[in-house]
Amino acid sequence: MALIEVEDLSKVYRVGDVDVTALAGVSLAIERGDCVAIMGPSGSGKSTFMNLIGCLDTPTRGRYRLDGRDVAMQSGDRLAAIRNRYIGFVFQQFNLLARTSALENVMLPLLYAGVSRAERERRAHQRLAQVGLSDRLHHTPAQLSGGQQQRVAIARALVNDPALLLADEPTGALDSRTSLEVMALLQALNRDGQTIVFVTHEAEVARFARRIVTFRDGRVIRDELRQADDATAQSAGAGDR
DSSP: OOSEEEEEEEEEEEETTEEEEEEEEEEEEEOTTOEEEEEOOTTSSHHHHHHHHTTSSOOSEEEEEETTEEOTTOOHHHHHHHHHHHEEEEOTTOOOOTTSOHHHHHHHHHHHTTOOHHHHHHHHHHHHHHTTOGGGTTOOGGGSOHHHHHHHHHHHHHTTOOSEEEEESTTTTSOHHHHHHHHHHHHHHHHTTOEEEEEOSOHHHHTTSSEEEEEETTEEEEEEEOOOOOOHHHHTTOOOO
């Protein structure tokens, strides 16, 4: 069973007296352990698709099964519970709490989940070590480089052990060298079994994926399986920026 299965997924927005179709009957499946890049020009439907599979919005029609569960038309409270249990999010601008340490930022989703303080600290320590930031636990975002902030954001996204990691332009606020380092980290997580779907408009970033799905005018126009480029060796020893 695929982790993500969407069938005839569509989203239509009402703008004044006009219906605007953002997504027009998309059908695809994403297997567990896959790494998928979502590409397309502005207005192509890629962000709408990500919002739908991230349970941040509901479709106008169509089906969406996440881990075998039909989640297309769930209530807002139920979608929030599904997000917290199954999905980790990484954003372009990191979305870290400015006056809060890296450790506390990573612990935050566990607080919402009702996890004990001791267990929150243990799991946050583990995830920060996984992204190479054991020596930055008590630094605030202002004391971290852009690449380090994104690593904190990735650790926070992983702390609930999500089935799916969704990244929206994860390198959009980073320079090219730091982008390479962050994508090498995501690639390593994928090799360890983490399912990852990320949006990008950069071909150099998309090459880290095993599969590239291209959108245009609300439809999938290309779905390409490929061999992901290995940049781990290239980024080894490079410092964060």
